[in-house]
Amino acid sequence: MCETSWQVLSKGKDLTASSKLNMALDEADAVLIGAGAGMAAADGFTYAGPRFTESFPDFIEKYRWLDMFQASVFEFESLNEEWAFFSRFVDLNYMSQPLGESYVRLKELLEGRNYHIITSNADNAFEIAGFDQDKVFDVQGKYNLLQCSRGCSLERFNNEELMKNMIEQQQNMKVPDELIPYCPECGASMELNRRNHTDWMVEDDKFFKDQKLFHNFLDHNINKKLLILELGCGYMAPQVIKHPFQQMTENRNNALYMTVNLKDYRIPPAIRERSVWLQEDIKELLLNVQKEQQFTKKKTYETEY
Numbered sequence: 379m380c381e382t383s384w385q386v387l388s389k390g391k392d393l394t395a396s397s398k399l400n401m402a403l404d405e406a407d408a409v410l411i412g413a414g415a416g417m418a419a420a421d422g423f424t425y426a427g428p429r430f431t432e433s434f435p436d437f438i439e440k441y442r443w444l445d446m447f448q449a450s451v452f453e454f455e456s457l458n459e460e461w462a463f464f465s466r467f468v469d470l471n472y473m474s475q476p477l478g479e480s481y482v483r484l485k486e487l488l489e490g491r492n493y494h495i496i497t498s499n500a501d502n503a504f505e506i507a508g509f510d511q512d513k514v515f516d517v518q519g520k521y522n523l524l525q526c527s528r529g530c531s532l533e534r535f536n537n538e539e540l541m542k543n544m545i546e547q548q549q550n551m552k553v554p555d556e557l558i559p560y561c562p563e564c565g566a567s568m569e570l571n572r573r574n575h576t577d578w579m580v581e582d583d584k585f586f587k588d589q590k591l592f593h594n595f596l597d598h599n600i601n602k603k604l605l606i607l608e609l610g611c612g613y614m615a616p617q618v619i620k621h622p623f624q625q626m627t628e629n630r631n632n633a634l635y636m637t638v639n640l641k642d643y644r645i646p647p648a649i650r651e652r653s654v655w656l657q658e659d660i661k662e663l664l665l666n667v668q669k670e671q672q673f674t675k676k677k678t679y680e681t682e683y
Protein backbone atom coordinates (compact mmCIF):
# COMPACT_ATOMS: atom_id res chain seq x y z
CA MET A 379 0.00 0.00 0.00
CA CYS A 380 1.13 3.55 -0.48
CA GLU A 381 2.48 5.22 2.62
CA THR A 382 1.40 8.72 1.82
CA SER A 383 -2.21 9.27 1.00
CA TRP A 384 -3.16 11.54 -1.82
CA GLN A 385 -6.70 12.82 -1.44
CA VAL A 386 -6.95 13.15 -5.19
CA LEU A 387 -6.71 9.33 -5.36
CA SER A 388 -9.25 8.59 -2.66
CA LYS A 389 -11.70 11.47 -3.00
CA GLY A 390 -11.00 12.76 -6.49
CA LYS A 391 -12.48 9.96 -8.56
CA ASP A 392 -15.58 11.82 -9.71
CA LEU A 393 -13.96 15.21 -10.11
CA THR A 394 -13.27 16.88 -13.44
CA ALA A 395 -9.74 16.66 -14.84
CA SER A 396 -9.00 20.27 -13.92
CA SER A 397 -10.18 19.75 -10.33
CA LYS A 398 -7.98 16.67 -10.08
CA LEU A 399 -4.94 18.61 -11.22
CA ASN A 400 -5.79 21.50 -8.91
CA MET A 401 -6.20 19.18 -5.97
CA ALA A 402 -2.92 17.41 -6.71
CA LEU A 403 -1.07 20.73 -7.07
CA ASP A 404 -2.39 21.92 -3.72
CA GLU A 405 -1.56 18.66 -1.98
CA ALA A 406 1.97 18.39 -3.35
CA ASP A 407 5.06 19.62 -1.51
CA ALA A 408 7.01 19.52 -4.75
CA VAL A 409 6.06 19.33 -8.42
CA LEU A 410 8.21 17.71 -11.09
CA ILE A 411 7.07 18.49 -14.63
CA GLY A 412 8.01 16.71 -17.83
CA ALA A 413 7.06 18.47 -21.05
CA GLY A 414 7.04 16.68 -24.40
CA ALA A 415 5.93 17.32 -27.97
CA GLY A 416 2.27 17.33 -26.88
CA MET A 417 2.88 20.39 -24.73
CA ALA A 418 4.31 22.28 -27.71
CA ALA A 419 1.48 21.05 -29.95
CA ALA A 420 -1.08 22.38 -27.46
CA ASP A 421 -0.05 25.90 -28.45
CA GLY A 422 0.12 25.05 -32.14
CA PHE A 423 3.89 24.46 -32.32
CA THR A 424 3.53 21.34 -34.43
CA TYR A 425 5.76 19.74 -37.06
CA ALA A 426 2.99 19.39 -39.64
CA GLY A 427 0.17 21.42 -41.18
CA PRO A 428 0.31 25.01 -42.45
CA ARG A 429 3.15 25.91 -40.11
CA PHE A 430 5.29 23.42 -42.05
CA THR A 431 3.86 23.80 -45.55
CA GLU A 432 3.99 27.61 -45.53
CA SER A 433 7.62 27.72 -44.43
CA PHE A 434 9.02 25.12 -46.81
CA PRO A 435 6.95 25.07 -50.05
CA ASP A 436 10.08 24.81 -52.24
CA PHE A 437 11.54 21.88 -50.27
CA ILE A 438 8.19 20.10 -50.13
CA GLU A 439 7.82 20.42 -53.89
CA LYS A 440 11.27 18.93 -54.42
CA TYR A 441 11.24 16.19 -51.77
CA ARG A 442 7.56 15.54 -51.01
CA TRP A 443 8.16 15.55 -47.25
CA LEU A 444 5.15 14.81 -45.06
CA ASP A 445 6.26 16.78 -42.02
CA MET A 446 9.15 18.58 -40.37
CA PHE A 447 10.24 15.51 -38.50
CA GLN A 448 10.91 13.64 -41.73
CA ALA A 449 12.65 16.75 -43.04
CA SER A 450 14.87 17.15 -40.00
CA VAL A 451 16.43 13.70 -40.42
CA PHE A 452 16.71 13.91 -44.22
CA GLU A 453 19.95 13.20 -46.11
CA PHE A 454 20.49 16.44 -48.03
CA GLU A 455 22.37 16.74 -51.35
CA SER A 456 24.81 19.25 -49.90
CA LEU A 457 25.56 21.26 -46.77
CA ASN A 458 24.44 24.37 -48.67
CA GLU A 459 20.99 22.87 -49.03
CA GLU A 460 20.95 21.39 -45.54
CA TRP A 461 21.59 24.80 -43.98
CA ALA A 462 19.03 26.49 -46.21
CA PHE A 463 16.52 24.16 -44.55
CA PHE A 464 17.86 24.27 -40.99
CA SER A 465 18.24 28.05 -40.85
CA ARG A 466 14.53 28.37 -41.60
CA PHE A 467 13.82 25.52 -39.19
CA VAL A 468 15.66 27.30 -36.34
CA ASP A 469 13.89 30.54 -37.13
CA LEU A 470 10.48 28.83 -37.10
CA ASN A 471 11.05 26.68 -34.01
CA TYR A 472 13.22 28.99 -31.98
CA MET A 473 13.97 32.57 -32.99
CA SER A 474 10.51 33.52 -34.26
CA GLN A 475 8.42 31.05 -32.31
CA PRO A 476 5.75 33.14 -30.58
CA LEU A 477 4.86 33.12 -26.92
CA GLY A 478 2.69 30.11 -26.03
CA GLU A 479 -0.41 30.78 -23.93
CA SER A 480 -0.24 27.40 -22.18
CA TYR A 481 3.32 28.05 -21.07
CA VAL A 482 2.30 31.40 -19.58
CA ARG A 483 -0.60 29.71 -17.81
CA LEU A 484 1.62 26.93 -16.50
CA LYS A 485 4.04 29.51 -15.14
CA GLU A 486 1.23 31.28 -13.30
CA LEU A 487 -0.04 27.99 -11.85
CA LEU A 488 3.43 27.18 -10.56
CA GLU A 489 4.08 30.56 -8.98
CA GLY A 490 5.07 30.20 -5.34
CA ARG A 491 5.35 26.42 -5.65
CA ASN A 492 8.42 24.25 -5.31
CA TYR A 493 8.89 22.89 -8.85
CA HIS A 494 11.32 21.81 -11.55
CA ILE A 495 10.87 21.11 -15.25
CA ILE A 496 12.54 18.70 -17.65
CA THR A 497 11.70 19.08 -21.33
CA SER A 498 12.44 17.09 -24.46
CA ASN A 499 11.51 20.08 -26.63
CA ALA A 500 14.46 22.05 -28.01
CA ASP A 501 12.45 25.19 -28.77
CA ASN A 502 12.36 28.54 -26.95
CA ALA A 503 8.94 28.05 -25.29
CA PHE A 504 9.92 28.07 -21.60
CA GLU A 505 12.51 30.78 -22.11
CA ILE A 506 10.20 33.22 -23.89
CA ALA A 507 7.44 32.60 -21.32
CA GLY A 508 9.85 33.90 -18.68
CA PHE A 509 10.48 30.73 -16.67
CA ASP A 510 13.45 30.79 -14.33
CA GLN A 511 16.02 29.03 -16.53
CA ASP A 512 17.57 27.38 -13.46
CA LYS A 513 14.34 25.42 -13.10
CA VAL A 514 14.24 24.13 -16.67
CA PHE A 515 16.42 21.26 -17.90
CA ASP A 516 16.63 21.05 -21.72
CA VAL A 517 17.70 17.46 -21.83
CA GLN A 518 17.51 17.04 -25.63
CA GLY A 519 19.49 20.12 -26.66
CA LYS A 520 18.57 23.54 -28.00
CA TYR A 521 17.91 24.59 -31.57
CA ASN A 522 19.79 27.88 -31.15
CA LEU A 523 23.05 26.04 -30.46
CA LEU A 524 25.57 24.32 -32.70
CA GLN A 525 27.81 21.36 -31.97
CA CYS A 526 30.73 19.71 -33.75
CA SER A 527 29.30 16.73 -35.64
CA ARG A 528 32.27 14.65 -34.46
CA GLY A 529 31.90 15.88 -30.88
CA CYS A 530 35.63 16.64 -30.65
CA SER A 531 35.06 19.28 -27.96
CA LEU A 532 32.40 19.75 -25.32
CA GLU A 533 31.41 23.17 -26.51
CA ARG A 534 28.13 24.48 -27.86
CA PHE A 535 27.96 27.66 -29.95
CA ASN A 536 25.09 30.13 -30.36
CA ASN A 537 23.89 30.09 -33.99
CA GLU A 538 21.30 32.88 -34.12
CA GLU A 539 23.36 35.49 -36.00
CA LEU A 540 24.52 32.87 -38.49
CA MET A 541 20.98 31.57 -39.06
CA LYS A 542 19.75 35.11 -39.80
CA ASN A 543 22.48 35.57 -42.40
CA MET A 544 21.67 32.20 -43.95
CA ILE A 545 18.00 33.11 -44.24
CA GLU A 546 18.83 36.43 -45.88
CA GLN A 547 21.43 35.10 -48.29
CA GLN A 548 20.01 31.74 -49.39
CA GLN A 549 18.94 31.31 -53.01
CA ASN A 550 17.25 28.34 -54.67
CA MET A 551 17.37 26.42 -51.39
CA LYS A 552 21.12 26.90 -50.96
CA VAL A 553 23.21 29.06 -48.65
CA PRO A 554 26.57 30.43 -49.91
CA ASP A 555 29.67 28.33 -49.13
CA GLU A 556 31.17 30.96 -46.83
CA LEU A 557 28.28 30.67 -44.37
CA ILE A 558 28.62 26.92 -43.81
CA PRO A 559 29.93 26.39 -40.26
CA TYR A 560 32.86 24.10 -39.52
CA CYS A 561 34.28 23.11 -36.15
CA PRO A 562 37.06 25.55 -35.11
CA GLU A 563 38.92 22.62 -33.49
CA CYS A 564 38.80 19.72 -35.95
CA GLY A 565 37.25 21.18 -39.10
CA ALA A 566 34.29 18.77 -39.17
CA SER A 567 30.91 20.12 -40.20
CA MET A 568 28.75 21.62 -37.46
CA GLU A 569 25.14 20.62 -36.76
CA LEU A 570 22.29 21.64 -34.48
CA ASN A 571 22.64 20.65 -30.83
CA ARG A 572 20.20 17.75 -30.61
CA ARG A 573 20.43 14.04 -29.94
CA ASN A 574 20.97 11.75 -32.91
CA HIS A 575 19.63 8.22 -33.44
CA THR A 576 22.28 6.82 -31.06
CA ASP A 577 21.15 9.25 -28.32
CA TRP A 578 24.39 11.22 -28.58
CA MET A 579 24.78 15.01 -28.46
CA VAL A 580 27.38 17.48 -27.18
CA GLU A 581 26.81 18.25 -23.51
CA ASP A 582 28.72 21.27 -22.21
CA ASP A 583 29.20 22.90 -18.78
CA LYS A 584 25.81 24.60 -19.02
CA PHE A 585 24.17 21.23 -19.74
CA PHE A 586 25.87 19.58 -16.74
CA LYS A 587 24.97 22.53 -14.51
CA ASP A 588 21.30 22.19 -15.53
CA GLN A 589 21.45 18.44 -15.01
CA LYS A 590 22.88 18.97 -11.51
CA LEU A 591 20.11 21.44 -10.61
CA PHE A 592 17.58 18.85 -11.77
CA HIS A 593 19.13 16.10 -9.61
CA ASN A 594 19.43 18.49 -6.66
CA PHE A 595 15.70 19.13 -6.85
CA LEU A 596 15.00 15.39 -6.82
CA ASP A 597 17.38 14.82 -3.90
CA HIS A 598 16.05 17.71 -1.81
CA ASN A 599 12.51 16.48 -2.19
CA ILE A 600 13.16 12.81 -1.65
CA ASN A 601 10.85 12.54 1.36
CA LYS A 602 8.31 15.09 0.19
CA LYS A 603 4.95 14.50 -1.41
CA LEU A 604 6.03 14.72 -5.03
CA LEU A 605 3.60 15.30 -7.88
CA ILE A 606 5.15 13.93 -11.06
CA LEU A 607 3.28 15.67 -13.84
CA GLU A 608 3.79 14.61 -17.44
CA LEU A 609 2.51 17.03 -20.08
CA GLY A 610 2.26 15.60 -23.59
CA CYS A 611 5.04 13.03 -23.49
CA GLY A 612 4.45 10.30 -26.04
CA TYR A 613 6.43 7.30 -27.15
CA MET A 614 8.91 9.02 -29.47
CA ALA A 615 11.69 8.74 -26.85
CA PRO A 616 10.16 7.27 -23.67
CA GLN A 617 13.63 6.74 -22.19
CA VAL A 618 13.99 10.52 -21.75
CA ILE A 619 11.01 11.42 -19.55
CA LYS A 620 8.24 8.80 -19.45
CA HIS A 621 10.20 5.76 -18.27
CA PRO A 622 12.33 7.64 -15.69
CA PHE A 623 9.15 9.29 -14.35
CA GLN A 624 7.41 5.94 -13.98
CA GLN A 625 10.50 4.43 -12.36
CA MET A 626 10.72 7.37 -9.96
CA THR A 627 7.08 6.88 -9.00
CA GLU A 628 7.75 3.24 -8.27
CA ASN A 629 10.80 4.07 -6.16
CA ARG A 630 9.13 6.83 -4.12
CA ASN A 631 6.17 5.76 -2.04
CA ASN A 632 5.03 9.36 -1.65
CA ALA A 633 4.96 10.20 -5.36
CA LEU A 634 1.88 10.60 -7.51
CA TYR A 635 2.19 10.09 -11.28
CA MET A 636 -0.18 12.26 -13.29
CA THR A 637 -0.02 12.01 -17.05
CA VAL A 638 -1.86 14.36 -19.40
CA ASN A 639 -2.22 12.90 -22.84
CA LEU A 640 -4.97 12.35 -25.38
CA LYS A 641 -3.58 8.89 -26.17
CA ASP A 642 -3.79 5.98 -23.80
CA TYR A 643 -0.23 4.91 -23.01
CA ARG A 644 0.38 1.85 -20.88
CA ILE A 645 1.00 2.56 -17.19
CA PRO A 646 3.04 -0.18 -15.44
CA PRO A 647 0.96 -2.23 -12.94
CA ALA A 648 3.35 -1.39 -10.07
CA ILE A 649 2.34 2.29 -10.09
CA ARG A 650 -1.26 2.12 -11.31
CA GLU A 651 -2.64 2.76 -7.82
CA ARG A 652 -0.68 5.99 -7.64
CA SER A 653 -1.36 7.13 -11.20
CA VAL A 654 -3.90 9.46 -12.71
CA TRP A 655 -4.36 9.68 -16.46
CA LEU A 656 -6.04 12.86 -17.66
CA GLN A 657 -7.20 12.38 -21.24
CA GLU A 658 -7.34 16.08 -21.97
CA ASP A 659 -6.24 18.75 -24.37
CA ILE A 660 -3.41 20.45 -22.44
CA LYS A 661 -4.38 23.97 -23.48
CA GLU A 662 -7.97 23.55 -22.34
CA LEU A 663 -6.95 21.76 -19.16
CA LEU A 664 -4.58 24.51 -18.04
CA LEU A 665 -7.17 27.14 -18.86
CA ASN A 666 -9.76 25.34 -16.72
CA VAL A 667 -7.32 24.85 -13.84
CA GLN A 668 -6.60 28.56 -13.89
CA LYS A 669 -10.31 29.47 -13.99
CA GLU A 670 -10.97 27.24 -10.99
CA GLN A 671 -8.15 28.80 -9.02
CA GLN A 672 -9.38 32.31 -9.77
CA PHE A 673 -12.88 31.26 -8.66
CA THR A 674 -11.54 29.79 -5.40
CA LYS A 675 -9.51 32.95 -4.73
CA LYS A 676 -12.61 35.11 -5.35
CA LYS A 677 -14.67 32.95 -2.96
CA THR A 678 -11.98 33.13 -0.28
CA TYR A 679 -11.87 36.90 -0.66
CA GLU A 680 -15.66 37.17 -0.31
CA THR A 681 -15.65 35.00 2.82
CA GLU A 682 -12.85 36.95 4.46
CA TYR A 683 -14.22 40.44 3.87
Ligand SMILES: [Zn+2]
Pocket residue numbers: 526527528529530531561562563564565566
Ligand atom coordinates in the same frame (compact mmCIF):
# COMPACT_ATOMS: atom_id res chain seq x y z
ZN1 LIG B 1 35.30 19.21 -33.92
